[in-house]
Amino acid sequence: MGFSSTAMVFVDGFSPPFSCLSIVNRGYTLVRRVADPLTGKLGENEGITRNKEANNNPVQNESLRSSSANRHLHRRSKRFPYNSTTVNQIMAAKLLLLSAICRLIVTVGSTLHPTDLLLVGTENQLSFNRSEIRSASLDFGKMNTVEPMAVLRPASADDVSKVVKFAYESAHGLAVSARGHGHSINGQSQAGNGVVVEMSGSRGGRWRPVVSEKLMYVDVWGGELWIDVLKSTLKYGLAPKSWTDYLYLSVGGTLSNAGISGQAFNHGPQISNVYEVDVVTGKGEVVTCAEDKNSELFHAVMGGLGQFGIITRARIALEHSPQRVRWIRVLYSNFSAFTHDQEYLISLHDQPKFDYVEGFVIVDKGLINNWRSSFFSPSNPIKISSINAAGGNVLYCLEITKNYYQHSDPESIDQEVEALLKKLNYIPGSVFTTDLPYVDFLDRVHKAELKLRSKGLWDVPHPWLNLFVPKSRIVDFDQGVFKGILGNKTSGPILIYPMNKNKWDDETSVVTPNEDVFYLVALLRSALENGEEALTLERLSNENRRILDFCVEHNIEVKQYLPHYTTRQEWMDHYGEKWPQFYKRKMEFDPRHILATGQRIFEPSFTSMTRSW
Numbered sequence: 001m002g003f004s005s006t007a008m009v010f011v012d013g014f015s016p017p018f019s020c021l022s023i024v025n026r027g028y029t030l031v032r033r034v035a036d037p038l039t040g041k042l043g044e045n046e047g048i049t050r051n052k053e054a055n056n057n058p059v060q061n062e063s064l065r066s067s068s069a070n071r072h073l074h075r076r077s078k079r080f081p082y083n084s085t086t087v088n089q090i091m092a093a094k095l096l097l098l099s100a101i102c103r104l105i106v107t108v109g110s111t112l113h114p115t116d117l118l119l120v121g122t123e124n125q126l127s128f129n130r131s132e133i134r135s136a137s138l139d140f141g142k143m144n145t146v147e148p149m150a151v152l153r154p155a156s157a158d159d160v161s162k163v164v165k166f167a168y169e170s171a172h173g174l175a176v177s178a179r180g181h182g183h184s185i186n187g188q189s190q191a192g193n194g195v196v197v198e199m200s201g202s203r204g205g206r207w208r209p210v211v212s213e214k215l216m217y218v219d220v221w222g223g224e225l226w227i228d229v230l231k232s233t234l235k236y237g238l239a240p241k242s243w244t245d246y247l248y249l250s251v252g253g254t255l256s257n258a259g260i261s262g263q264a265f266n267h268g269p270q271i272s273n274v275y276e277v278d279v280v281t282g283k284g285e286v287v288t289c290a291e292d293k294n295s296e297l298f299h300a301v302m303g304g305l306g307q308f309g310i311i312t313r314a315r316i317a318l319e320h321s322p323q324r325v326r327w328i329r330v331l332y333s334n335f336s337a338f339t340h341d342q343e344y345l346i347s348l349h350d351q352p353k354f355d356y357v358e359g360f361v362i363v364d365k366g367l368i369n370n371w372r373s374s375f376f377s378p379s380n381p382i383k384i385s386s387i388n389a390a391g392g393n394v395l396y397c398l399e400i401t402k403n404y405y406q407h408s409d410p411e412s413i414d415q416e417v418e419a420l421l422k423k424l425n426y427i428p429g430s431v432f433t434t435d436l437p438y439v440d441f442l443d444r445v446h447k448a449e450l451k452l453r454s455k456g457l458w459d460v461p462h463p464w465l466n467l468f469v470p471k472s473r474i475v476d477f478d479q480g481v482f483k484g485i486l487g488n489k490t491s492g493p494i495l496i497y498p499m500n501k502n503k504w505d506d507e508t509s510v511v512t513p514n515e516d517v518f519y520l521v522a523l524l525r526s527a528l529e530n531g532e533e534a535l536t537l538e539r540l541s542n543e544n545r546r547i548l549d550f551c552v553e554h555n556i557e558v559k560q561y562l563p564h565y566t567t568r569q570e571w572m573d574h575y576g577e578k579w580p581q582f583y584k585r586k587m588e589f590d591p592r593h594i595l596a597t598g599q600r601i602f603e604p605s606f607t608s609m610t611r612s613w
């Protein structure tokens with residue numbers, strides 16, 4: 001955050017505790033005199049006082065620069081008159097400022113004075129800038145817009161703690177939500193009328209990942225993107241074990257859900273691969289927790305949907321990184337053969353096995369070249385369109401990889417892959433193979449993202465539905481949904497892959513079906529207004545509802561992954577037996593219901609939020 005191009009103006013006539021405001025290029029930053037709580041007299045400019053103590057701190061040095069710029073302006077303000085351009089600028093700035101303050105007062109209502117927030121003491125990071133507020137009000141789902149009052153870009157856990165503590169202790173209360181990379185679908189990281197804590201992005205170099213080669217872990221800032229975690233660990237030849245398909249997600253964001261991909265059958269979800277976290281609780285306390293230290297909080301935040309604390313640091317388990325990947329896809333027309341093979345592959349443990357097992361459903365062959373499947377190139381041995389699905393028009397694609405090291409013998413890799421493929425019952429001749437660097441494989445979805453962006457197809461509404469389906473009912477789900485409700489239009493990939501429940505820690509906050517094996521079914525839709533009725537947001541959202549209704553009607557006990565509900569009863573049903581524990585943890589770690597209100601699980605205990613609920 002640079003202040004070099006800062007234009008600053010004194011604004012008279014503001015009632016204490018503020019004597020002056022500086023308008024910086026990215027928003028309004030307060031440079032304040034603090035009123036003595038007893039006498040009401042204005043004291044020394046707090047920013048200046050504090051910054052004198054902080055010579056070597058880059059973040060505080062920024063405020064030092066801002067403060068000296070302020071003094072400079074103070075001097076200038078005594079040498080009136082300004083020239084007319086400056087006067088105009090001052091007037092314009094005053095108007096801007098007034099309108100911002102008015103907007104804040106309207107937003108917050110009479111319950112909390114907006115300027116109270118500026119007492120928190122993180123003024124360099126707190127922004128009321130329109131475009132920052134706008135950007136924090138949106139997410140990947142593009143279906144909800146809820147504006148916060150302010151955006152915090154913390155430089156440390158301490159900054160997060162100050163804001164949460166303020167919210168917790170203030171008479172009126174205030175919502176505070178961490179925002180990882182804003183890749184939620186239904187406004188989960190929004191904070192109506194509150195503060196959004198933008199966790200991702202640079203911390204001014206203060207929070208670079210720290211790798212322990214000896215103990216095989218990396219310590220990262222909670223807002224670090226997984227792509228950056230990967231880049232930093234690869235320098236040591238190491239990499240995390242469990243992934244998501246897409247790496248432009250934040251560590252805190254995926255740990256608040258679970259974090260799954262084709263490695264989960266073997267290593268468990270990402271939350272099973274974390275040694276320790278620092279968490280700012282809903283009371284503003286910074287707590288280090290692990291399996292054996294403050295374990296209740298540790299388990300609560302893993303998959304905790306941001307309800308119990310904001311993860312500011314995570315210690316992630318590493319393994320020696322493979323260098324290359326043999327990436328294979330095979331096709332099925334018979335669903336039972338497909339799931340039988342998937343389940344067989346994830347049952348292999350202490351024996352040769354694939355490193356990644358996923359799959360997807362092809363209900364619309366026209367989509368075969370969509371963002372996940374550019375893989376099927378014309379040079380491959382058979383044409384998808386020539387395959388006639390036995391049970392209707394639906395095909396299933398098993399996707400597997402074998403990782404290997406630079407020094408591995410390519411022939412032995414071939415043999416291992418061959419031996420594993422021999423045990424499978426896919427359509428003969430439908431093997432598609434490619435070989436690529438490990439990093440390119442892990443970062444595969446980003447390439448697709450760039451393509452979609454170039455066509456204007458990324459920033460569109462995403463009515464996604466992610467479900468965990470018990471293994472015993474996956475055939476019924478196939479009949480009713482893939483071969484039924486979906487018809488032959490889907491508007492996006494449909495992932496399907498099984499996982500082993502014993503790789504999930506039942507103490508965490510995540511809920512999964514009550515069977516040893518369950519499937520992820522992810523309907524990753526993009527709504528398009530291109531004239532095709534089947535692809536409209538309304539149509540796709542209705543379809544999601546029909547799928548959920550179908551599961552209820554047929555007693556298929558699915559659990560939503562990345563869940564979205566709007567009533568307390570629905571959340572209680574979602575958590576089932578775990579609800580009392582979830583509730584107790586909430587009362588203990590966020591008793592005022594300040595955190596992650598965008599999840600709509602607990603109604604905030606304060607009035608300024610009511611309109612956004």
Ligand SMILES: Cc1cc2nc3c(=O)[nH]c(=O)nc-3n(C[C@H](O)[C@H](O)[C@H](O)COP(=O)(O)OP(=O)(O)OC[C@H]3O[C@@H](n4cnc5c(N)ncnc54)[C@H](O)[C@@H]3O)c2cc1C
Pocket residue numbers: 140177178179180181182183184185188189190199222223243244245246249250251252253254256257258259260261305306307309310311312562596598599
């Ligand atoms: C293109 C794409 C691909 C995806 N692929 C996968 C996948 O393969 N596997 C998978 O598991 N998921 C996947 N996801 C879903 C992803 O895990 C969620 O969107 C998740 O919320 C992470 O996104 P985020 O980091 O942007 O977090 P946000 O959406 O910003 O936040 C999600 C929730 O977590 C809370 N939160 C964020 N940061 C923190 C923190 N530091 N501490 C505490 N709470 C926090 C927020 O308040 C919010 O409630 C994908 C999403 C997209 C858009």
